[in-house]
Each structure stands twice: as structure tokens, then as C-alpha cells.
Amino acid sequence: MFSIGQLSKRTGVKIPTIRYYEQMGLIDEPGRSEGNQRRYTKDGLSRLSFIRHSRDLGFTIEDIRGLLDLSQHPEEPCNDAHSIAAQHLREVQSKITKLRRLERELKRITKCDAGNMATCAVIETLADHGLCETEH
Amino acid sequence: MFSIGQLSKRTGVKIPTIRYYEQMGLIDEPGRSEGNQRRYTKDGLSRLSFIRHSRDLGFTIEDIRGLLDLSQHPEEPCNDAHSIAAQHLREVQSKITKLRRLERELKRITKCDAGNMATCAVIETLADHGLCETEH
DNA sequence: TATAATTCCTCTAGCTACTAGAGCTTCAAG
DNA sequence: CTTGAAGCTCTAGTAGCTAGAGGAATTATA
Incomplete structure (x- = not known):
């Protein structure tokens, strides 16, 4: 049995976030101590690790x-899990594509070495869309 | 003089967003018609274009x-504008670096062709952090 | 066993950058 | 003068948390 603090340390998920996941119905309401504090089992721990790991990979709630639903049905084909992951990919x-375009643009405008605002490429580019090299 | 709708069309910023920017103090409160509708000048138009363009480049409000403050002082040196842009870059x-790591991981796990959940790489990887190739 | 330090509880509100909708008023065209 | 589009304000919702208030429970130390 773990307290919420222990669970937090083991998974790296912050305490308020754990409670938030419970509220969102991602994790079951755990048992409680006599004094009404949450007490988690190993199952709770692995479910939360799954969630943590998925969030790290950028999956939405x-x-x-x-x-999680899919993982509860080990006998079923895993097409659905794949399509979620593939879509996310x-x-x-x-x-990445969009950010690379931004990167190029930002590199270009920060190369400016004008002395003052009036001729600064940063300000000038922002003020006038026509100076952009690429669409965004 | 433009109505808010005309301003919206010219800049590509949606009407509620324009009002939001006004509320946030990014644009000045414009003049009003007799019937209390917003009326913008060319100055308002260029300021909003500047904002639009900056948002496109991912700058925060x-x-x-x-x-915007900096651009109001054309005679000053533009070091500050540069450092904002460089920081953003x-x-x-x-x-980009983080997303590329994610991409690699997602590519790897979606390559799985197991038939069912029990042996599916997607589910398995999410359940067990130890199977990851890279840190994230 | 008493007390102190720490952890936990619920509840509410805030963050970013918008977006949507209700219910009402004004504007422009015919 | 009517009608339909466009505008007004205000409130609330989005994702995924995070922070704080005010109080109760647990654990460690004396």
C-alpha cells in the first residue's frame, strides 16, 4: 500500500496531478485509510506509470x-492501439515540420546586426509580412 | 476607418480574438461609432498585423x-528585440529536439505487427518504461 | 505519551490563447 | 421602413495541469 506521496515519488507524477487524473476518471478511486487518505496498490502504480509514460510521449488524456481501455483486453487484436499511435506520430x-520552418525564419531574422530599432530585421519582419522568406 | 469585421478579414485574426487582444492591452481601445461599434485606423491595422505575424512565429503574448514596446522606440538599440527573438529560437x-526523439520512439513502437494486445509493442512499451530506447 | 513536523484532505481559482454561445443592438441595402 | 448581416457585452468552456487556503491525519522525535 502506498500513500499518494509515495506513488508520486515512484512515478514522477505530481500529487495534484494524480488527483486530477482521478477526477478525470483515468485512474480508479483508490481505497482510503481510516483517516480518509488515499491508499494505492501495485495495480494503481502500474496504471499510473502507463499514464505517465503515455503523457511523456505526448498522448492526450x-x-x-x-x-488504457484497449490494454484491458489482451485477447483482442491491437489495430486500434496502432491507429491511435500512428495518428499521434x-x-x-x-x-516538427512547422517548427523547422519557424526555426529557419527565426534564424534569419536574428542574424540582423543593425544598431537600432528603425532598421532592425526582427522588428521589420514582424511589421511587414512581405519580408518573410516562407509562408507560415 | 474599418469595422472590426473588415479588420478581421484584412489581418486574418478572428473577431473575438481581436477583442481579446484589446482586453489584454495588446492593442489600444479604438474609437467607436455613434452606436458604440469599434472603428479602426490604419495604425490599428498595422499593429494587429504585427501581432498576427508574431503569433504565427510562435511568440507568446x-x-x-x-x-511592440520596443518597436515604438526606433532610435534605441535593438539588443532587447534580439534577445527576445534569440530566446524564442x-x-x-x-x-524540435524533443519532438524528434518522440518521433523515433513512436516510429519504433508502431512498427509492431503483433496480432493482439497481449503482445502489442504499443501497449507493452507504454506499460513498461524499461522497453524504451531513449530517455524522454 | 505529548508534541512537532510532515503529509494529506477538499475546494476554489488561475494559467495560455483563444473559442462559442446567449441575448440584445446597430448598421447598410433595397 | 424593413430586414438581414454584423456588432455589442458577458459568461463559460477548452487542455492539462498548478497554486493556495484552511483544516485534518499521520509519523517521528523527545
Whole structure:
């Protein structure tokens, strides 16, 4: 049996976040001590680790809800789990693409070495969209 | 003089967002028609374009507040504008790095072709952090 | 066993940057 | 002068937490 603090230390999930997940229905309401404090089992620990790990990989709460459901049915085919992960991969890739475009643009405008605002490439570019090299 | 709708069309910023920026103090309260509707000048238009463009480049509202302030002082040196942009560039680059790690991990786990949940790499990886290839 | 330090409880509100909707008023065209 | 589009204010909701108030329970030390 773990207290919420111990669970937090073992999983790296902050205490208020654990309570938040409980509220969102991602984890079951655990048992309570006589004094009404939460007491977790190993099952609770592994479920929370699953959630933590999924969040690290950037899955949304709703994705995780689905993945958790799916993981409860070991005999079923795992197409659904795959499509959630594959969809997420596409989102990640599209974010990367966008950020790389931003990076290029920011690199370009921060290269400016004008002395003052009036001729500063940063300010000038922001003021005038026409100076951008790429669409965004 | 533009109505809020015209301003919205010219800048691509949605109407409620324009009002939101006003509330946040990013743009000045514009004049009003006799019937209390907002009326914008060219100055308002260029300020909003500046904001729009900055948001496209991923600057936060607070960053933009700073950049707008700086752009009002054309005679001053532009070191501050640069450091805001350079800092933002670093943040973008760090996001890219993280996302690339995620991408690698997601690619790996979605390659799984197990038939069912019990042996599915997606579920298994999420359940057991030890199976990850990289830290995240 | 008494007390002190720590942890835990619930509840509410705040963060970013918007977006949506209700219910009402004004504007512009015909 | 009517009608439909556009505008007004205000409130609340989005994701995923985080912070703080005010109080109760648990654990460690004396």
C-alpha cells in the first residue's frame, strides 16, 4: 500500500496531478485509510506509470483513455492501439515540420546586426509580412 | 476607418480574438461609432498585423507586448528585440529536439505487427518504461 | 505519551490563447 | 421602413495541469 506521496515519488507524477487524473476518471478511486487518505496498490502504480509514460510521449488524456481501455483486453487484436499511435506520430511529424520552418525564419531574422530599432530585421519582419522568406 | 469585421478579414485574426487582444492591452481601445461599434485606423491595422505575424512565429503574448514596446522606440538599440527573438529560437530548437526523439520512439513502437494486445509493442512499451530506447 | 513536523484532505481559482454561445443592438441595402 | 448581416457585452468552456487556503491525519522525535 502506498500513500499518494509515495506513488508520486515512484512515478514522477505530481500529487495534484494524480488527483486530477482521478477526477478525470483515468485512474480508479483508490481505497482510503481510516483517516480518509488515499491508499494505492501495485495495480494503481502500474496504471499510473502507463499514464505517465503515455503523457511523456505526448498522448492526450483522451488518447490515453482509449489506450488504457484497449490494454484491458489482451485477447483482442491491437489495430486500434496502432491507429491511435500512428495518428499521434503523424501529428508529431507535422509539428516538427512547422517548427523547422519557424526555426529557419527565426534564424534569419536574428542574424540582423543593425544598431537600432528603425532598421532592425526582427522588428521589420514582424511589421511587414512581405519580408518573410516562407509562408507560415 | 474599418469595422472590426473588415479588420478581421484584412489581418486574418478572428473577431473575438481581436477583442481579446484589446482586453489584454495588446492593442489600444479604438474609437467607436455613434452606436458604440469599434472603428479602426490604419495604425490599428498595422499593429494587429504585427501581432498576427508574431503569433504565427510562435511568440507568446508577453513576448509580443515586449516587441511592440520596443518597436515604438526606433532610435534605441535593438539588443532587447534580439534577445527576445534569440530566446524564442532556442525554445523552438529545444522543442524540435524533443519532438524528434518522440518521433523515433513512436516510429519504433508502431512498427509492431503483433496480432493482439497481449503482445502489442504499443501497449507493452507504454506499460513498461524499461522497453524504451531513449530517455524522454 | 505529548508534541512537532510532515503529509494529506477538499475546494476554489488561475494559467495560455483563444473559442462559442446567449441575448440584445446597430448598421447598410433595397 | 424593413430586414438581414454584423456588432455589442458577458459568461463559460477548452487542455492539462498548478497554486493556495484552511483544516485534518499521520509519523517521528523527545
